Amino acid sequence: MVRPRFSKLPPEQQQAIVRAAREEFAAHGFHDASLNRVIEAAGISKGSMYYYFDDKVDLFAHVVRIDLEQLFDRLGPFPVPDGGSADEFWSTLEGYYLRLMTALTATPDLATLIRGLLAASTTPVLAQAQADLTQALLPWLELAVIRGQRAGAIRTDLPSALLIAVVMGMGQAIDVWLMNQQPADADLAGSVGVLFEMIRGAVAPSKHAAVRKGGAPPPSE
Structure with missing residues (x-):
């Protein structure tokens, strides 16, 4: 520390x-x-x-943390879609993620640092650094789940904590893949679109999901 x-x-x-x-x-x-x-x-x-x-x-x-903070400051706050359709909800998130990956492509030193962090995350200090980043995202993720459920974009029959764990696990795998593959700018949007479609499919409302008890709507903020 x-x-x-x-x-x-x-x-x-x-x-x-x-x-x-x-x-x-x-x-x-x-x-x-x-x-x-x-x-x-x-x-x-x-x-x-x-x-x-x-x-x-x-x-x-410390260096990775500082550089990531500066990157997110330049990009602005994570959007939390409110209202609109399921397609609009996912389009907003995908657009921000694409901006993030585009910014990383334009800053190769930071991209190299992040690849190093992902590769060395078994080191306790670096694992804690990743955990700190995840914890900082948790309030945003919880709010995104609530609003995604309102928009019909996210299923309501499973606990929010489980949905977040699924998204975070898939998100980390996607981050690692994109950081290692380093797709060209012309291919980046297509790659992000396909990968987001995978995440969307994992948490989308199921046609066979049990109806919420009493027909209750998704939880409010």
């Missing part, structure tokens, strides 16, 4: 360390990256680096 002393550094010094780390991880990958090269590029001593971060894993998780 990032030590509090790091946040007390002047912003320009924080940026110098993050920039040096980003370049090293992007150029060599997580496993082959050298903390000594980061220290040299950042112009700090080895003792200072361990004063701010526990180890290379800790530094890597």
Whole structure:
């Protein structure tokens, strides 16, 4: 975990360390990256680096988190479709995801970092970084399920937690596939469309689903 002393550094010094780390991880990958090269590029001593971060894993998780936060700031908040048809609901989500993947294609260093995070997620610190990202998305996912149910886009006969777990599991598999395949811009929209169709099929209302007890409507926000 990032030590509090790091946040007390002047912003320009924080940026110098993050920039040096980003370049090293992007150029060599997580496993082959050298903390000594980061220290040299950042112009700090080895003792200072361990004063701010526990180890290379800790530094890597921090850089990925910072870069993802900046990416989402540029893209704006996740849309939570409200009203409209099931097709409109899924079209809104697919459009945002396509923008996200397009932005990653345009920032190869960040794409490389994310591939490293996905590949090294068995490391406890990196697994926790992924868990933190998932937890941050949870309120949005819960609201999206409610509104998707209202639009007739998501089934109502299963617990929301299970539906979210299914979507998150499929979403992670899709993220890994897209990040590794790196489809060309011309093919990206088609790939995202097909993959979203898979997610939609997994959580769409079933013709054979049991009717909700008492005919109750989907839960309100």
